[in-house]
Amino acid sequence: MRTAYSVQTVRSAERALMARLPEGALMQRAAAGLAAACAELLGRVYGRRVVLLVGSGDNGGDALYAGARLARRGAGVTAVLLASPEKTHAGGLAALVAAGGRPVAGDRGADAVARADLVVDGIVGIGGRGGLRADAVPLADAVERARAAVVAVDLPSGVEAGSGEVRGRAVRADLTVTFGTHKPALLVDPAREYAGSVRLVDIGLRPKLPAEPELEALQHTDVAALLPRPGAASDKYRRGVVGIAAGSARYPGAAVLAVSGALRGGAGAVRYVGPAGDAVLARFPETLVSDRGPKEAGRVQAWVVGPGAGDDASAVGEVLGQDVPVLIDADGLRLADRAAVRARTAPTLLTPHAGEAAALLGVAREEVEAARLASARELADRYGATVLLKGSTTLVADPGGGPVRVNATGTGWLATAGSGDVLSGLAGSLLASGLTARDAGSVAAYLHGLAGRYAADGAPAGAHDVAAAIPDAWRDVLS
Numbered sequence: 001m002r003t004a005y006s007v008q009t010v011r012s013a014e015r016a017l018m019a020r021l022p023e024g025a026l027m028q029r030a031a032a033g034l035a036a037a038c039a040e041l042l043g044r045v046y047g048r049r050v051v052l053l054v055g056s057g058d059n060g061g062d063a064l065y066a067g068a069r070l071a072r073r074g075a076g077v078t079a080v081l082l083a084s085p086e087k088t089h090a091g092g093l094a095a096l097v098a099a100g101g102r103p104v105a106g107d108r109g110a111d112a113v114a115r116a117d118l119v120v121d122g123i124v125g126i127g128g129r130g131g132l133r134a135d136a137v138p139l140a141d142a143v144e145r146a147r148a149a150v151v152a153v154d155l156p157s158g159v160e161a162g163s164g165e166v167r168g169r170a171v172r173a174d175l176t177v178t179f180g181t182h183k184p185a186l187l188v189d190p191a192r193e194y195a196g197s198v199r200l201v202d203i204g205l206r207p208k209l210p211a212e213p214e215l216e217a218l219q220h221t222d223v224a225a226l227l228p229r230p231g232a233a234s235d236k237y238r239r240g241v242v243g244i245a246a247g248s249a250r251y252p253g254a255a256v257l258a259v260s261g262a263l264r265g266g267a268g269a270v271r272y273v274g275p276a277g278d279a280v281l282a283r284f285p286e287t288l289v290s291d292r293g294p295k296e297a298g299r300v301q302a303w304v305v306g307p308g309a310g311d312d313a314s315a316v317g318e319v320l321g322q323d324v325p326v327l328i329d330a331d332g333l334r335l336a337d338r339a340a341v342r343a344r345t346a347p348t349l350l351t352p353h354a355g356e357a358a359a360l361l362g363v364a365r366e367e368v369e370a371a372r373l374a375s376a377r378e379l380a381d382r383y384g385a386t387v388l389l390k391g392s393t394t395l396v397a398d399p400g401g402g403p404v405r406v407n408a409t410g411t412g413w414l415a416t417a418g419s420g421d422v423l424s425g426l427a428g429s430l431l432a433s434g435l436t437a438r439d440a441g442s443v444a445a446y447l448h449g450l451a452g453r454y455a456a457d458g459a460p461a462g463a464h465d466v467a468a469a470i471p472d473a474w475r476d477v478l479s
């Protein structure tokens with residue numbers, strides 16, 4: 001499991017650790033890891049031009065000490081100081097100068113950046129608020145114009161560490177070297193995109209961090225442990241039956257795609273109710289098709305309702321009244337009565353994309369995209385339901401707090417019509433096989449993302465290709 005902690009938690013863990021260590025020891029660990037990553041990126045250090053962008057805090061201190069290490073190995077190091085030398089990290093500045101590095105004032109920074117092989121962004125780390133300040137913006141512009149590789153110290157400067165929001169200008173890095181633990185901004189878009197690839201440097205913080213993180217990102221082994229596996233005593237009913245109430249005369253394809261995901265999600269049987277039974281059977285003869293409403297269709301262990309449902313609210317109402325886990329997607333989100341969702345005692349999983357989440361929250365889509373973490377949490381609390389917010393980084397939030405799951409296995413190729421229907425069927429199938437809403441949502445997002453990669457393999461793929469690739473993703477996780 002990859003985890004990320006809030007700024008407040010990082011700060012108190014650092015205080016606890018620092019109390020047991022000699023002055024400056026943590027910063028030396030950070031700087032050593034940072035310098036090693038820079039050296040690796042440069043290939044050869046001797047004779048290379050390194051430019052440090054140095055803010056007045058400890059983030060700048062890290063950059064200066066790392067710069068000193070690179071200067072000792074023969075790099076030409078220039079430190080662009082955003083503050084006066086008196087307000088710059090004193091120990092770091094002294095170390096840099098002693099190693100032969102050259103400090104220059106901020107207004108000379110752009111020229112230095114233009115000639116650099118490597119830029120180290122130490123403007124601001126977890127101490128930042130809002131986008132970059134006006135005096136740092138020309139440097140971010142120069143970095144964008146330059147051909148140099150860009151390494152961010154702890155975080156790309158200008159992103160909101162705790163939320164992943166980017167409220168103004170921020171530095172775009174090729175690599176971010178972060179210390180002690182990931183910060184939420186390194187896992188959640190839009191900030192994640194600014195970070196480039198991320199390397200975590202161990203500074204000994206882990207034992208001081210609490211058990212419960214802010215964010216969790218499942219890895220292969222975590223998903224493998226959660227995947228349902230049939231045993232000798234299994235039969236199709238014990239494996240779970242998932243009910244799909246989806247599709248309409250206008251959108252029969254949504255039903256077919258939701259079923260296609262559900263058939264690959266671990267349930268022992270898929271029951272379909274709705275007006276697209278013929279289309280479903282033509283494609284998937286193994287489906288149990290019922291011509292009755294969800295109430296009379298027979299027992300299921302979980303329902304998926306909403307994909308391609310159009311304006312028919314009756315199935316949504318019927319499903320919400322049943323005491324089994326329910327996944328609500330697409331049109332179902334608009335049709336579901338909030339009070340009815342809140343009143344449920346069995347788990348409910350809502351799977352909106354940003355536009356649907358925005359409509360439910362009464363804000364603009366752009367606001368949800370800008371504040372994904374806060375939006376998922378807010379929606380979970382308003383509905384008293386688990387929320388899976390789709391997008392480039394998919395988030396899964398339980399109501400009442402606790403760690404939010406973040407999934408990054410996806411690919412932009414998944415942004416294709418109907419791929420959300422496949423996801424809802426897959427997640428519903430995992431719900432029916434007994435996973436919690438949070439596990440079903442995050443495991444489904446993980447497999448769906450991998451399946452998207454297998455299906456696309458560098459070229460466009462349709463939603464049905466994604467569904468067909470789910471078994472490859474499953475095998476990959478178990479291998």
Ligand SMILES: NC(=O)C1=CN([C@@H]2O[C@H](COP(=O)(O)OP(=O)(O)OC[C@H]3O[C@@H](n4cnc5c(N)ncnc54)[C@H](O)[C@@H]3O)[C@@H](O)[C@H]2O)[C@@H](O)CC1
Pocket residue numbers: 014015018026027030055056057058059060062123124125126127128129130131132133136153154155158179203
């Ligand atoms: N506390 C610790 O034990 C450790 C901290 N480390 C480093 O220390 C950093 C935190 O240091 P600080 O608490 O000094 O804070 P930062 O250095 O992250 O930020 C504070 C400085 O940034 C400026 N600033 C704030 N918002 C800004 C904005 N929007 N645009 C431009 N400048 C802005 C402030 O004027 C202040 O000088 C971490 O991110 C990490 O890099 C590491 O050395 C590891 C150990």
Ligand SMILES: Nc1ncnc2c1ncn2[C@@H]1O[C@H](COP(=O)(O)OP(=O)(O)O)[C@@H](O)[C@H]1O
Pocket residue numbers: 330353390391392393394410411412413414415416417418419420421422423448
């Ligand atoms: N840029 C992206 N990177 C990764 N995954 C994405 C991206 N854009 C969309 N997706 C994923 O693609 C799927 C699209 O679902 P959705 O928006 O509901 O489409 P539809 O309604 O057509 O089925 C979701 O799983 C979402 O997380």
Ligand SMILES: [K+]
Pocket residue numbers: 059121122123124125152153154155156157
């Ligand atoms: K930084």
